[in-house]
Amino acid sequence: MFSSYAVEPLSKEHDILGFNCGVKELDIYLKERASQEVKKKITAVYVLHRKDSKKIIGYYTLSSFSIELINLPDEIKKKLPKYPLLPASLIGRLAVDRKFQGKKIGTHLLIDALIRSYRLSKEIGSFAVIVDAKNEITKKFYKKYGFKQFRKKSLKLYLSMNTIEKLI
Amino acid sequence: MQFSQTNYHRLSRSERLEARVNSELKSRLQKAAQLQGSSLSEFILKSAEKTANQVIREYQILKLSDEESLKFVNTIFNVSKPNQKLQSAYSKYRKEVLSGK
Numbered sequence: 681m682f683s684s685y686a687v688e689p690l691s692k693e694h695d696i697l698g699f700n701c702g703v704k705e706l707d708i709y710l711k712e713r714a715s716q717e718v719k720k721k722i723t724a725v726y727v728l729h730r731k732d733s734k735k736i737i738g739y740y741t742l743s744s745f746s747i748e749l750i751n752l753p754d755e756i757k758k759k760l761p762k763y764p765l766l767p768a769s770l771i772g773r774l775a776v777d778r779k780f781q782g783k784k785i786g787t788h789l790l791i792d793a794l795i796r797s798y799r800l801s802k803e804i805g806s807f808a809v810i811v812d813a814k815n816e817i818t819k820k821f822y823k824k825y826g827f828k829q830f831r832k833k834s835l836k837l838y839l840s841m842n843t844i845e846k847l848i
Numbered sequence: 849m850q851f852s853q854t855n856y857h858r859l860s861r862s863e864r865l866e867a868r869v870n871s872e873l874k875s876r877l878q879k880a881a882q883l884q885g886s887s888l889s890e891f892i893l894k895s896a897e898k899t900a901n902q903v904i905r906e907y908q909i910l911k912l913s914d915e916e917s918l919k920f921v922n923t924i925f926n927v928s929k930p931n932q933k934l935q936s937a938y939s940k941y942r943k944e945v946l947s948g949k
Binding site: 751 | 908909910911912913914916917918920921923924925926927928929930931933934935937938940941944945947
């Protein structure tokens with residue numbers, strides 16, 4: 681199925697207007713903010729579409745993120761050049777159009793995002809991929825693939841770059 | 849991330865920022881500025897800068913507690929294998945993407 685799809689950086693050629701994933705915030709983001717954030721280099725936005733059409737079926741965002749640590753033992757600090765900050769990659773948003781949900785497109789986008797983050801980590805140094813789950817359903821989705829929570833009620837989860845490296 | 853607090857006295861201020869405001873809010877801002885002994889514009893700039901830094905922090909940084917820091921770092925350095933679900937999703941991705949080329 682995915683052989684007829686492509687994932688590429690968002691550009692003016694893409695048709696974003698009809699996108700509807702069921703979560704208003706994610707729809708509005710794509711339509712009103714995504715291209716501005718790309719222009720300002722705050723966020724990278726990747727979109728999935730059929731090769732024969734520019735209509736967007738799904739998208740995700742990647743940006744750099746930091747975890748601020750506190751009170752760690754010296755032997756651990758030594759391994760962290762930017763302590764107390766630890767650089768990471770953030771998948772801030774990931775969404776699939778309603779008409780295409782239930783086809784594992786979200787999983788496809790997640791793997792694509794992990795591979796991209798891993799490649800980037802070679803250049804910028806990143807210890808983990810962080811995801812911002814918007815609700816309990818998406819939290820379950822990420823946990824299924826091994827993402828861990830920072831704290832009990834947090835909607836932010838992480839997967840270590842070491843684990844992703846083993847995958848790839 | 850550390851942001852240095854701008855010194856509004858020394859800094860050359862070349863850009864202009866305007867905003868319309870109702871009289872009630874304006875007098876409240878003026879009162880607050882007076883209480884701190886700063887001018888109205890100084891007060892507004894200081895407050896806006898503080899909020900801006902906070903917003904940037906929240907968007908780009910997650911602050912962990914002692915316990916969370918240790919737990920997180922241990923997971924990061926402990927090389928654990930990807931779980932079964934992730935592995936099969938990855939192989940499926942590879943197969944599908946490669947078969948398209």
